[in-house]
Amino acid sequence: MSVEHDTRRTGPSGRIGVARWAADLAMGARFALTGGREGWTRTILTSLGVGLGVVLLLMAASVPNLIPAREHRGDARSVLMVSNDAEPARGPDTLMVSSTGTQFHDRDISGVRLSPDGAKAPLPPGVDRMPRPGEMVISPALKEFLDSEPLLKKRFAERIVGTIGDEGLLGPQELYYYAGAEAAETTFSDSGFRRIDHWGTTTQSGPLPPPLVLLIIVGCVVLLLPVAIFIATAVRFGGERRDRRLAALRLVGADSHMTRRIAAGEAVFGSLVGLAVGGVLFLLVRGFIEGVEIQGVSFFSHDVRPSAPLATLIALAVPAAAVLVTLFALRGIAIEPLGVVRNTRPRRRRLWWRLLLPILGFGLLVPLMGNSLVGDRETYQVAAGAVLVLVGTTALLPWVIEAAVERFRGGPVPWQLATRRLQLSSGTAARAVSGITVAVAGAIAIQMLFVSVQDEQTQDTGQDTRRAQFSTAIPVRDGADAQAALKKFGATQGVREVRGLVSASAAELSAGKKPVKDPATTGLYVGDCAALREVARIDGCKDGDVFYTLYPDDPSSAFIKPGAKLNLETPRYSWAGELEPQRTARPWTIPASAREVPTRPDPMGWETIGVLATPGAVDIPALSEPEAIAWLTLDPGDAEAVEHVRNTDAELNPQMRGWAMMSTQESREFASIRRGLFIGATATLLLIGASMIVSTLEQLRERRRLLSVLVAFGTRRSTLSWSVLWQTTVPVAIGLALSITGGLALGAVLLKMIERPISVDWAGVLMMTGIGAGVIALVTLVTLPPLWRMMRPDGLRTE
Known part of the structure; x- marks a missing residue:
């Protein structure tokens, strides 16, 4: 029977039905x-x-x-604090944390240094025990990466005591770690540590x-x-x-x-x-x-x-x-x-x-x-x-x-x-x-x-890679340690030249017996003439000279002038912005021969405002909580120069604040x-x-x-x-x-x-x-x- 004449499965008007x-x-x-x-x-x-x-x-x-799964894990381990969040009081369930990180060639390595205040401090996501000072817990990918790169392994002196679980990582190939920090490391005023009582922050991004x-x-x-x-x-x-x-x-x-x-x-x-x-x-x-x-x-x-x-x-x-x-x-x-x-x-x-x-x-x-x-x-x-x-x-x-x-x-x-x-x-x-x-x-x-x-x-970063290719800031105990840090950078493989300053804070000191209630502060930068010329336009300079730079029409820096007395033991502020009790004063007087000089952007593109002194004018060991600021010129023929410098930077400062300079940066x-x-x-x-x-x-x-x-x-x-x-x-x-x-x-x-x-x-x-x-x-x-x-x-x- 021809299909054209089969009407058993056709609907009204001969239309083909669903069954057909x-x-x-x-x-x-x-x-x-x-x-x-x-x-x-x-x-x-x-x-x-x-x-x-x-x-x-x-x-x-x-x-x-x-994407939401990655963002959720990233928020769960975040240590960022919203600006209006108050730092919790020290207790058995708090800990000090600081974000850190480094690079090895084109690979980013991120981490957190932490120091618990008590036995009940919250554990980071994916970690089953808190790393002690000198110990670190790392991602499986970082463990494998360290084993394959001996030069990078020198950068991490801590003993590996565990690995981070999936819930604490953005992805299986992420290079991430948690490292234990000494309690003394958290006491630096500019250490980057903050106190938290829980992990995780919900971030809201704009359109x-x-x-x-x-x-x-x-x-x-x-x-x-x-x-x-x-x-x-x-x-x-x-x-x-x-x-x-x-x-x-x-x-x-x-x-x-x-x-x-x-x-x-x-x-x-x-x-x-x-x-x-x-x-x-x-x-x-x-x-x-x-x-x-x-x-x-x-x-x-x-x-x-x-x-x-x-x-x-x-x-x-x-x-x-x-x-x-x-x-x-x-x-x-x-x-x-x-x-x-x-x-x-x-x-x-x-x-x-x-x-x-x-x-x-x-x-x-x-x-x-x-x-x-x-x-x-x-x-x-x-x-x-x-x-x-x-x-x-x-x-x-x-x-x-x-x-x-x-x-x-x-x-x-x-x-x-x-x-x-x-x-x-x-x-x-x-x-x-x-x-x-x-x-x-x-x-x-x-x-x-x-x-x-x-x-x-x-965006243009403002960094001048012709003057330097690496920059770092090392917090040290005193001025002598700062000088030693600069020398160590100079002895690092692949470094041609080091220009560095020892940076500290100085506060306004009353000329009379009555102390200043809320003293103004300024920066004090000590270095040789070549280093000072990186931050100011100086014509004549010899050891023992002092200079100073000011913001135009800024009344807050009016106290910086020849003959002014400064306190090298600067006041300290808590996370909440409260002034801590004044410690013993270390007076120092700006010489009458000090000259005002115009500023010059340093190799990083930053303006330096404050007192600029050569080593003969200031007793560097007397500086309180100084930093060693260094700009390094590297040997372009040494492919591993940056990595050797990063190893030295990590040895001097576990926070690893140094970075290779670049002229542009993408959002x-x-x-x-x-x-x-x-x-x-x-x-x-x-x-x-x-x-x-x-x-x-x-x-x-x-x-x-x-x-x-x-x-x-x-x-x-x-x-x-x-x-x-x-x-x-x-x-x-x-x-x-x-x-x-x-x-x-x-x-x-x-x-x-x-x-x-x-x-x-x-x-x-x-x-x-x-x-x-x-x-x-x-x-x-x-x-x-x-x-x-x-x-x-x-x-x-x-x-």
């Missing part, structure tokens, strides 16, 4: 499952392609759980600037859109062979509508298997993710959990997209009982709807020029506009390729084979490079945004966004590369018989290899040219939205284009061995 749809979809699934080697091959390729896309979608769906919001929105679109395009491409794998099987069904009585539903059933089955494959691959990737670190960021596997609503959306959207893409692909194909009508001259592709997509996209973006991107509506509008522009760029690709290859005539034999193949079936080639096209177009737009935003988010938000986009771009490029390998293998499998016929007739393998290379190169070249045009147009509009001048970083554009071409070249090289295996006459065998 289900039966036909099930039949298509059976063909995919039991269709022999060809059916299985197509199902495997489709499921693998869909699975690769699903992995990245599930990773993206895990971000809503991933991001509009340029950074735009970067995030466009970045997410650019990273996820290639995934969606590849999934849509994967469900069309093996389309030509599938259509020939459907023609056989027409021969036994199926109508054209039934064949389309059966084709949709095959696609649904492949997509469902792809979901399963993607789920398994996601679990495998999640199991290995703890060993991966990108841009200093790592993740715990238990944090990588897809959001339930997003995971449900993925599970529903992928099969639905498979059905829609399949039906859309079959709209221009006539599957008849005697064959598939696709080998005649195809109808020219329509241009109007392909141009309509980017026009609509720019129509959404242009009204936002100069407006603030703070509302949800603007966010969705930007995302929708960027999607339409990039999808429109991809939709234009088949039309442009078709229009270009139509004009190709003559040339060498490999070129003719390639161009003729493209003229007969340019759509397959366009689908193969569509993912890289949209990725490069979006990357160029982001690159233009980055160049514009980077200037704003990169933390911008650095975080760039790091996140880099991680996402890495994952997207890996997916594109893997997906193109699968897509290219599928195309070669479709042409296996044709390749075997050509080889059997004597065609050289080198000729066929070059033809396959040209078949890949031509669409890639056209796609990259189109992506550059679309990316520049989108980037220009985005820059106008944040009121930035349109500027093109051509080096960045060439780099993005080169990366895209490099991915294609790598894919071509990987697929050459399967190509050579397919070019055998025995490929003519058939079942």
Whole structure:
């Protein structure tokens, strides 16, 4: 009985009912499952392609759980105090803490030094016992890092007594530690220690600037859109062979509508298997993710959990997209009982709807020029506009390729084979490079945004790296220790020159018998003439001279003048700002020969206000709680000079306050966004590369018989290899040219939205284009061995 006359499962007016749809979809699934080697091959390729896309979608769906988990652990171990929080009184349940850290080459190492006030002091998260002085508890990654870097291990003299658990770390590869401190270390007025009675602070961050919001929105679109395009491409794998099987069904009585539903059933089955494959691959990737670190960021596997609503959306959207893409692909194909009508001259592709997509996209973006991107509506509008522009760029690709290859005539034999193949079936080639096209177009737009935003988010630190390359401040017991610290820096490997000052505080001292109730204080800086010239513009200078610098029109420093008496034993203040009882005075008088001199920014860019004295004018050992301030010039030929200096800095001060100087510094938000986009771009490029390998293998499998016929007739393998290379190169070249045009147009509009001048970083554009071409070249090289295996006459065998 012909299917066209079966009305038992039709609804009113002959419409096909749900049962008929289900039966036909099930039949298509059976063909995919039991269709022999060809059916299985197509199902495997489709499921693998869909699975690769699903992995990245599930990773993206895990971000809503991933970021809050990291922030929660970071807040739980925080020792920051809000400005209006009062320091708790000393007790058995309090402890003194101070944040510290260092660097080793390009790796950041953070930590906390702590000294408990009593036995009930709260433990840090992830730590089972409090480290005593000379002991430290470290993260597993830091333990492994110390074992592999002997030079770094010298920096940490403490004995390792344990490791930090997962709940106390941001990620498994984080380099973090807790070190016990001597109680005396916390008594320095400028030690950085503070008293707490609990761990954890909830920090509230302000809204991001509009340029950074735009970067995030466009970045997410650019990273996820290639995934969606590849999934849509994967469900069309093996389309030509599938259509020939459907023609056989027409021969036994199926109508054209039934064949389309059966084709949709095959696609649904492949997509469902792809979901399963993607789920398994996601679990495998999640199991290995703890060993991966990108841009200093790592993740715990238990944090990588897809959001339930997003995971449900993925599970529903992928099969639905498979059905829609399949039906859309079959709209221009006539599957008849005697064959598939696709080998005649195809109808020219329509241009109007392909141009309509980017026009609509720019129509959404242009009204936002100069407006603030703070509302949800603007966010969705930007995302929708960027999607339409990039999808429109991809939709234009088949039309442009078709229009270009139509004009190709003559040339060498490999070129003719390639161009003729493209003229007969340019759509397959366009689908193969569509993912890289949209990725490069979006990357160029982001690159233009980055160049514009980077200037704003990169600040000049004011540090003069020509005068010094390392700076530090070491709190010491007395002036003699400060001098010894400066000498130790001078003896460090890789140090060419040390210019240092011994810094202390001096307070106003009454000339009469009545003490000053709340004395004003100033800085007292002692060093040789070369060191003093780093902070002031001094003409003549010899040992024994004294100078002073003042803020213009600042009455608080009016007491600094020749003949004024200062107290070198300065008053101390508690954390709450209360003045502690006055200790024994150490009077010192500014000589009458002291001269006022203008200030000069030191190598760190800071202004120094106070009394500047040479060693012959002040008894350095008499200074109270001084600091050794040093600016170091390093040997540029010693690659480890900075690390040797950091080791000396750590030996002199466990707080490790020294830092390598740099002329510019990026904002933390911008650095975080760039790091996140880099991680996402890495994952997207890996997916594109893997997906193109699968897509290219599928195309070669479709042409296996044709390749075997050509080889059997004597065609050289080198000729066929070059033809396959040209078949890949031509669409890639056209796609990259189109992506550059679309990316520049989108980037220009985005820059106008944040009121930035349109500027093109051509080096960045060439780099993005080169990366895209490099991915294609790598894919071509990987697929050459399967190509050579397919070019055998025995490929003519058939079942």
